[in-house]
Amino acid sequence: MEIRIGVQNISRELAIDTEMTADAVAAAVAAAVAGGTLDLTDAKGRRVVVPSAAIGYVDIGEETKRRVGFGA
Secondary structure (H helix, E strand, O other), X not given: OEEEEEEOOXXXXXXXXXXXXXXXXXXXXXXXXXXXXXXXXOOOOOEEEEEHHHEEEEEEOOOOOOOOOOOO
């Protein structure tokens, strides 16, 4: 799933491809907004840490489902 994070005072957004579920990401964002930092790990094992005061928005994409077969 792709997650995009808008950081205040920065023109580019952070894009993260993670294997977390949408509910797990939403829980991490809620915990960060309550106080602390947003700490996420992407699909390659890299960590992204954003202070809660700098979070402008978090866009949680759809969970990707693996396709089966040869069709599009």
